[in-house]
Amino acid sequence: MNLKTLTLPKCLAIAALLFAAFQTGKASAQTTTDNPHMGIIPAPASVTKNTGSYTFSQLTLIKADNPKDKAVLWLKDYLQSNRHLNNKISKFNSKLKPAKSAGLILTAKGADKLPKEGYKLTITNHNITIVGKDAGLFYGIQTLLQLFPVETSGSYKLPCAVIEDSPRFGYRGMMLDVSRHFFSIAEVKKVIELIASYKLNTFHWHLVDGQGWRIEIKKYPKLTQVGAFRQQTMFGSNRDWPDSLSYGGFYTQDQIKEVVKFAADRYINVIPEIEMPAHSEAALRAYPELKCDTVAGQPPPRDINNLYCPTEQTFTFLEDVLTEVMALFPSKYIHIGGDEAGKEPWKQSAFCQALMKEKGLKDEKELQSYFIQRIEKFINSKGRSIIGWDEILEGGLAPNATVMSWQGEEGGINAARQHHNVIMTPQTTGNYFDHYQSGSPQEPVSFGRYATLQETYNYDPVSKQLTPDEQKYVIGTQGNLWTEYVPTVAKLQYQIFPRVFALSEVAWSQPKNKDYTNFSEVRLAKHFAKLDAMNYNYRVPTALTTIDTMVVGPHFVYTLTSVVPGAKIYYTLNGRDPLDTDLQYDSPLTFAIPQNEKRELRTRVITPSGRRSIATRTLMYNKAPLPAGSYTANKQGIKYKLAKNTFTSPDQLSYVAFTDSATVAKIDAEPLKKDNPNFGVVYDGYLNILADGTYNFTLASYAASQLFIDGVQLTESEYALPLAKGFHQIRIKYIYNAPPPATGRYRPRVAPLKVYVTAPGTFEKKELNAADLYN
Structure with a gap:
């Protein structure tokens, strides 16, 4: 599901208008030493900073209620693999008060007083205590690790503080489409590992679409033998795969189990998506008998190769597929798609028209509702529930369905008013990570509109159009990465970082604790350094917030900054985008523009690892007002x-x-x-x-x-x-x-x-x- 319709104009940023109003210019990231959240993303509910520090080293004893708890085992592995620390782990004596015990204490004692998935982290000069149960303990550990310096050493000084925290939403998701471009198990795991460390708890795995069927189904081997491969990869005007080579891949059922366990060990629930009734080209290439009938002597209708025909044979096929899927995924939810179903094949099918008459269905939208409700009844019979994109509202919503609102907020609002659970993931609010990250033509090819980091961060999934009673049906939010334009891991990482950090704060933090300036200009710094240390790609923020602007006046002063630690800023005045051979910025730039003349400032950030921002352009023009x-x-x-x-x-x-x-x-x-x-x-x-x-x-x-x-x-x-x-x-x-x-x-x-x-x-x-x- 990823409608390719919404295209907005190349939006040219206007922040520099303020400069023109005063006939001077000053662009700077308002860096502040105030760090109320201690650099933690997502922002915790409560932080109390105290004096002093605790030194964590290999000599620090780790004591846990259950040393075999998966959160404790995850921590032990992390410390060994990433910090070269082999700390001893022993059982915590629950009769002791945590404050009386030295070392790192991991306990559920007192967790019953915390909200679900909540934790309390206390760092004193004497010890560290994390109170939490299950996911709450895991998230407390993640917060503790964010306080460690990025650089590896033998010991780490951690500031004394008390952090109490719990999530705003129970559903905090990230979707990865592997149908359009296939990613290996190792690459998928890297995404899961990263989102878990930022307290997202759901990995929506888009396994099936028109371009490729990615999950082994033993009863229908041609789904992967035929449906997992295609000739050429082209979307819109973008081509990134030679016509003569077959492209594709799929996951065996053993590999699926491996990923599901890997995610569960990090308190991530994996929701599979099996698209129906549309986006089914891959399945219909393998089993064309599931298409609708056509009229002899007439060309086949549009979408004939995209849409299942609602025959008994189709339902048997889908029930068989879903039976194998549910055996692999313990998730309560099974995503069945339900979006962008072009109904022309049903309109021209004699079978479909007869079925509609038999069932008393007035149009093809009601036929889709019949299709979805029949699938839902089967899934419910197995103790599971369906999620569908907001088109499942058409023709009548399935009784127990959860709606994922993607076209905008309207579908989610309507579903909440009908007392159905809603996951807000609109493509219009910065939740679609396949969109461009700015209006600059320098951005790598992506889809349609653009979604800035600030747009993603400022989104509130709870619409003010809903009453307080209706708002409780908004159970969470999600970011989506569709991969039509994402052929490599480097592009995948570029598209989601740093927007996934913003998503995590939207999903976890209470609105009162959010502060975009602090997030983007202070806290992100350490997290960019962390990505660099892991050799992850990311979009480097520009030296000026305004990427392309024009200001009018005689005098301008620019102060350039970068949030990325150790980054250098280069600039040019000759109309060319800067390279690392150009002028290096080290102090504010002052421009005095003669009457009726122009000057052009271009800037670029280059990080210590060699990653580069796109270039910004500021045209300064000293021109008298045009007379009326x-x-x-x-x-x-x-x-x-x-x-x-x-x-x-x-x-x-x-x-x-x-x-x-x-x-x-x-x-x-x-x-x-x-x-x-x-x-x-x-x-x-x-x-x-x-x-x-x-x-x-x-x-x-x-x-x-x-x-x-x-x-x-x-x-x-x-x-x-x-x-x-x-x-x-x-x-x-x-x-x-x-x-x-x-x-x-x-x-x-x-x-x-x-x-x-x-x-x-x-x-x-x-x-x-x-x-x-x-x-």
């Missing part, structure tokens, strides 16, 4: 001229004959698309500027649109203008060509005509106000 025009007609609205034809560039609209014209209240080309599959339109009028200042303008698509203010074209690289109060001429050119029909997962979408403006001294980008348009 002499417009006096005071007629609201804007005029347009229409040309019906196929255009490849808005430039062509300067040389065509227009066939239609009118005056409309606002800039909106959507009504024109109803009767014109291909056209170009030019809007002309006046924009009323309410106050002197520098205004930033952006378009939804610079390929399809052009914007002119007082004859000056605003481009992606130069999009700010100083304007005097009053009326200014505005012209917009826009071309539209109807997209081809949707095929499979991809639903083509042409960017709409949207003009956005950010007023001086603000950070909020708003669509151009119709009330400010005149003709």
